[in-house]
Amino acid sequence: MNVDVDAILDTLKDGKTAKTKASLDKLHETLSAYFDSGARDFSITTIGRVSEEDGGVGYQSIRATANKHYRDLVEAWAAKAKTTTKKPPVGPPKRMSQDHQLLERIDDAAVRALFGQIIRERDRYRSEANMLKNQTQMVIDKRPTTYSEPQSDASVELLPSLKGICSDNEIKALHTVCTDEWLEKLGFQANKLGQVKDEFGMEILPRGFLTGLKKILREIDE
Known part of the structure; x- marks a missing residue:
């Protein structure tokens, strides 16, 4: 001009x-x-x-x-001078990207606008993905979502208190069974293993019976 x-x-x-x-x-x-x-x-x-x-x-x-x-x-x-009164940019002008160079080759304005929108969307998603890569620390929780009790070979069974099951007379009777006087009166003998035998050596009560019964009675007395 x-x-x-x-x-x-x-x-x-x-x-x-x-x-x-x-x-x-x-x-x-x-x-x-x-x-x-x-x-x-x-x-x-x-x-x-x-x-x-x-x-x-x-x-x-x-x-x-x-x-x-x-x-x-x-x-x-x-x-x-074919310019304006605005301050010109400092540095070399930006080169047109390859995508925009391809857009310039499309003669149809509608098609060019469509492809331009696709390129802008792609650039936006790419920018967001890069931002997430740089700023987000992903933590993977490998802990189980449900709790399972560890398996054990030995099982523990809690017995209810005998005080709520047996009467005082019944508990007293169990104490009597464990005494040497009562066993001798019947002609029975007890060994250290908790086994009870008669005078002929025949087993009346199996091993562990008296020792187990005494442990239970001690729990009641405490």
Whole structure:
């Protein structure tokens, strides 16, 4: 686009004071030299610094609300340079990705828009997956969900108290059976294994009977 900056300058000077016209001419001269140098940073910050160094209006004067004519002149020169008054990005421009290069080859606008949406969705899911990989620590709980009691070869059976089952007379009778006097009266003999035999050596009560009975009675007495 061919921009006639001289014509724009004349329009901006129309109705202005002599001092403002002189400032516009000086800024116009500075912008012309800046343009010819090949520079393309026409941001207000940069032009304000360059203009002030050249003896013209500075950044504060150009950006002042009442001095729109200065900014209009800078914008005219920026348009002539095919740029804007925004600060250009620092560093080399980003290369177009391969996906977007492929999109540019699709002539049908509807198909191009559809594939563009698919690519954006893919990139979003990929970004979320990478975020989860970097920020989430996964803990796998290998503990059993149900508790099972450990198996043991020996089983323990709890017996109810005899005090709630036997009467006092019955408990007294059991004590009597365990006494040597009662056994001798019947002609029986008991050995250390808890076995009871008659006078002929015949087994009356098996091994462990008396010893087991005495243990039970001790539990009752405690």
